[in-house]
Amino acid sequence: MVVKVENLLKKYKNVTAVNNLSLEIKEGEIFGILGPNGSGKTTTINCILSLLKYESGNIELFGEKMKPEAYEIKRKIGAVMQEVAVFDELTVYENIDYFCGLYIKNINEKKDLVEEAMEFVKIKDYRKRYPKELSGGLLRRLNIACGISHKPKLIIFDEPTVGVDPQSRNYILEGIQKLNSSGATIIYTSHYMEEVEQICTRIGIVDKGSIIALGSKEELKNKLEFNKRLIIENSKVSEEEIAEIQKIPFVISAKYDNGKIFISLSKSDINVLTILEYLKDRNIEFGSIQSEVPTLNDVFLKFTGKKLRD
Numbered sequence: 001m002v003v004k005v006e007n008l009l010k011k012y013k014n015v016t017a018v019n020n021l022s023l024e025i026k027e028g029e030i031f032g033i034l035g036p037n038g039s040g041k042t043t044t045i046n047c048i049l050s051l052l053k054y055e056s057g058n059i060e061l062f063g064e065k066m067k068p069e070a071y072e073i074k075r076k077i078g079a080v081m082q083e084v085a086v087f088d089e090l091t092v093y094e095n096i097d098y099f100c101g102l103y104i105k106n107i108n109e110k111k112d113l114v115e116e117a118m119e120f121v122k123i124k125d126y127r128k129r130y131p132k133e134l135s136g137g138l139l140r141r142l143n144i145a146c147g148i149s150h151k152p153k154l155i156i157f158d159e160p161t162v163g164v165d166p167q168s169r170n171y172i173l174e175g176i177q178k179l180n181s182s183g184a185t186i187i188y189t190s191h192y193m194e195e196v197e198q199i200c201t202r203i204g205i206v207d208k209g210s211i212i213a214l215g216s217k218e219e220l221k222n223k224l225e226f227n228k229r230l231i232i233e234n235s236k237v238s239e240e241e242i243a244e245i246q247k248i249p250f251v252i253s254a255k256y257d258n259g260k261i262f263i264s265l266s267k268s269d270i271n272v273l274t275i276l277e278y279l280k281d282r283n284i285e286f287g288s289i290q291s292e293v294p295t296l297n298d299v300f301l302k303f304t305g306k307k308l309r310d
């Protein structure tokens with residue numbers, strides 16, 4: 001087990017930021033911690049890294065207890081935190097060289113690793129630039145290069161794509177997958193369900209400091225009763241008709257909102273035609289029909305009663 005967190009409890013005065021959180025992460029995983037703002041993701045990461053003291057719980061990394069002075073464990077970890085932490089007076093190259101040099105003493109080896117890290121986040125063209133000359137996305141990519149250049153076995157990314165342009169976002173996500181393919185175990189925190197779905201092999205959904213659901217995206221979606229949602233454009237449909245639709249055997253729920261009928265269909269016997277025939281039989285006019293598969297937002301909604309993003 002690369003990461004083992006048992007019953008972690010962390011309070012800031014009277015705010016319980018992490019509430020009895022437990023998780024285990026195996027070698028080779030890209031483990032996503034998905035939760036809304038303030039759900040305790042960063043606090044959990046800071047506890048895992050021993051940057052914060054906590055009230056109770058147990059944290060082991062690579063099978064050993066993690067402590068502030070566990071330098072041997074820390075060498076195996078790369079952390080890319082939400083706040084960009086680079087030196088303004090050093091260039092892109094010098095910044096990565098500095099952070100790499102904290103772990104790698106051999107000059108030639110270090111040189112190669114710095115080049116590799118720059119290549120990884122596609123920042124080579126900016127090697128002589130200073131941080132203040134970089135866009136937000138490039139700055140994030142520099143921050144990542146600084147955190148990963150020493151080839152850590154466990155890399156933690158805390159919301160690395162917040163406020164970045166789509167191109168940088170793609171470089172970052174692809175880069176993380178490449179790091180994983182080359183052997184690193186990854187922890188990735190985010191409040192963007194699309195990103196987590198795209199890259200994570202297993203996901204822990206957090207709310208109010210606790211994990212409320214855990215599994216692969218398929219396992220999480222299997223916890224839902226429905227596996228398809230129809231959205232039918234319609235100008236008018238009565239409450240009685242909606243109630244009728246709801247009675248169709250494989251319909252889990254039906255509602256009318258803002259000119260659209262939303263129908264969730266159960267896993268078995270999905271028959272869209274039956275719905276359309278029903279509408280046709282009753283002369284209910286409809287426009288475009290969309291079919292959606294469930295998202296992690298639906299999973300979040302099921303367990304918390306609220307949306308992931310407000």
Ligand SMILES: Nc1ncnc2c1ncn2[C@@H]1O[C@H](COP(=O)(O)OP(=O)(O)OP(=O)(O)O)[C@@H](O)[C@H]1O
Pocket residue numbers: 012015016017035036037038039040041042043044159191
């Ligand atoms: N230094 C602090 N002092 C007091 N309360 C804090 C502190 N840091 C975080 N909190 C509170 O702890 C809770 C969890 O915050 P945390 O930053 O861990 O969540 P998060 O999921 O990482 O959110 P975000 O995505 O906004 O960073 C929140 O209620 C937050 O207001």
